[in-house]
Amino acid sequence: xxxxxxxxxxxxxxTEDQQALRALAREVADRELAPMARHWDETxxxxxxxxxxxxxxxxxxxxxxxxxxxxxxxxxxxxxVLEELARADVSSAIxxxxxxxxxxxxxxHLGSDALKDxxxxxxxxxxxxxxxxxxxxxxxxxxxxxxxxxxADGDGYRLNGYKNYVTGGHKARACLVWCRFPGSEGAKxxxxxxxxxxxxxxxxxxxxxxxxxxxxxxxxxxxxxxxVAPEDVLLAGDPSxxxxxxxxxxxxxxxxCGNAAMCTGAASGALEYATxxxxxRTIGGKPLADLQGLQWKIADMATQLDxxxxxxxxxxxxxxxxxxxxxxxxAMAKTAANLAAKFVCDEAIQLLGGYGFSRxxxxxxxxxxxxxxxxxxxxxxxxxxxxxxxxxxxARTTSPGWRNPLIG
Ligand SMILES: Cc1cc2nc3c(=O)[nH]c(=O)nc-3n(C[C@H](O)[C@H](O)[C@H](O)COP(=O)(O)OP(=O)(O)OC[C@H]3O[C@@H](n4cnc5c(N)ncnc54)[C@H](O)[C@@H]3O)c2cc1C
Numbered sequence: 001x002x003x004x005x006x007x008x009x010x011x012x013x014x015t016e017d018q019q020a021l022r023a024l025a026r027e028v029a030d031r032e033l034a035p036m037a038r039h040w041d042e043t044x045x046x047x048x049x050x051x052x053x054x055x056x057x058x059x060x061x062x063x064x065x066x067x068x069x070x071x072x073x074x075x076x077x078x079x080x081v082l083e084e085l086a087r088a089d090v091s092s093a094i095x096x097x098x099x100x101x102x103x104x105x106x107x108x109h110l111g112s113d114a115l116k117d118x119x120x121x122x123x124x125x126x127x128x129x130x131x132x133x134x135x136x137x138x139x140x141x142x143x144x145x146x147x148x149x150x151x152a153d154g155d156g157y158r159l160n161g162y163k164n165y166v167t168g169g170h171k172a173r174a175c176l177v178w179c180r181f182p183g184s185e186g187a188k189x190x191x192x193x194x195x196x197x198x199x200x201x202x203x204x205x206x207x208x209x210x211x212x213x214x215x216x217x218x219x220x221x222x223x224x225x226x227x228v229a230p231e232d233v234l235l236a237g238d239p240s241x242x243x244x245x246x247x248x249x250x251x252x253x254x255x256x257c258g259n260a261a262m263c264t265g266a267a268s269g270a271l272e273y274a275t276x277x278x279x280x281r282t283i284g285g286k287p288l289a290d291l292q293g294l295q296w297k298i299a300d301m302a303t304q305l306d307x308x309x310x311x312x313x314x315x316x317x318x319x320x321x322x323x324x325x326x327x328x329x330x331a332m333a334k335t336a337a338n339l340a341a342k343f344v345c346d347e348a349i350q351l352l353g354g355y356g357f358s359r360x361x362x363x364x365x366x367x368x369x370x371x372x373x374x375x376x377x378x379x380x381x382x383x384x385x386x387x388x389x390x391x392x393x394x395a396r397t398t399s400p401g402w403r404n405p406l407i408g
Pocket of ligand 1: 132133142167373375
């Protein structure tokens with residue numbers, strides 16, 4: 001792709017290449033994802049046709065380095081594609097999210113050459129799905145309470161632990177497992193390893209039964225004395241400090257921006273649907289769109305959505321082509337996108353009246369899907385804890401070319 005840009009005065013203006021990527025993702029979403037979205041939701045089948053369509057369009061590789069068969073693009077392009085896919089079907093968009101912002105990104109940024117050579121070509125070509133195992137039954141928000149642990153075995157380790165809510169874990173080829181290295185306590189000594197899910201000792205114990213995101217299951221994975229070779233260590237935990245844990249946490253900012261992009265995408269789809277409906281649906285000979293009370297709903301929906309999209313653009317633009325989005329701006333973007341999507345999808349249901357409540361119309365599905373995104377990748381409450389404590393400490397947000405003088 002050429003680097004030609006058409007910036008004008010908009011600091012977030014998309015380049016011609018980015019516009020072309022958006023158009024391609026929208027075409028795939030409209031043609032292949034949208035017609036099947038209800039089917040995946042009703043049947044809870046894995047959206048294989050979506051996987052095949054995303055793969056055929058070569059979209060899985062966009063954030064993976066060219067050396068491994070990808071396009072070497074960054075978070076801006078990742079969010080563009082995720083927005084467009086989620087506008088049609090969030091369950092399908094999550095497949096791309098796991099590749100763009102899940103283990104492959106962590107391996108590329110933090111891993112050894114051996115790990116990159118082993119896994120990245122598979123990720124870029126869409127040959128394999130990857131999953132993330134952080135949460136445990138008693139360690140979700142309280143992640144430093146995790147129990148998954150490595151014990152030394154020769155040059156390598158043995159992994160014992162149980163991870164729940166592993167998105168796509170039932171279909172994935174590998175899982176990035178956060179775990180304790182020998183001697184670890186609290187946040188100290190937490191690191192991460194990449195586990196081949198075909199290895200002896202790995203069991204897929206089940207999948208959660210959920211209200212939304214029903215095409216892509218969240219799996220429960222048990223690791224029983226699974227051998228972890230030294231070359232499978234992504235980031236070793238040192239029991240004397242929490243450096244590796246902090247690095248892993250900051251890397252989640254990619255996933256949080258992807259989560260926010262799926263929210264703004266799904267909310268855009270719901271807003272578009274509601275707008276069209278209001279123009280077509282007549283009551284007593286007049287379209288719903290003529291009712292000022294309902295116009296105000298549309299105004300609030302559009303305003304919240306735009307606000308969230310701007311915060312998200314700021315976070316991913318600050319990351320630059322190969323960096324990581326900054327924590328405070330990312331937390332604000334995720335919070336705003338989660339809340340905007342919840343509000344917009346809820347109001348879209350209301351605007352469609354009884355039809356909005358029907359599973360024959362897409363807006364209630366969008367609501368159920370984004371509801372899960374308000375919990376995954378760090379809940380809204382956890383983002384608020386972080387934002388509040390940072391602001392109270394005098395932290396200031398940054399935008400491209402501008403530092404916020406008001407906070408702090
Ligand atoms: C759709 C979906 C996909 C997911 N995918 C993955 C995945 O791929 N890999 C993975 O490892 N995990 C995944 N998760 C798990 C997710 O990260 C956890 O559910 C989340 O971190 C919350 O943890 P919990 O469920 O244990 O809730 P808890 O931590 O028990 O929280 C319960 C409630 O208390 C609030 N709360 C907790 N602590 C505080 C606090 N200190 N201050 C204020 N409020 C607080 C929470 O916000 C929440 O409202 C996924 C979850 C969902 C819903």
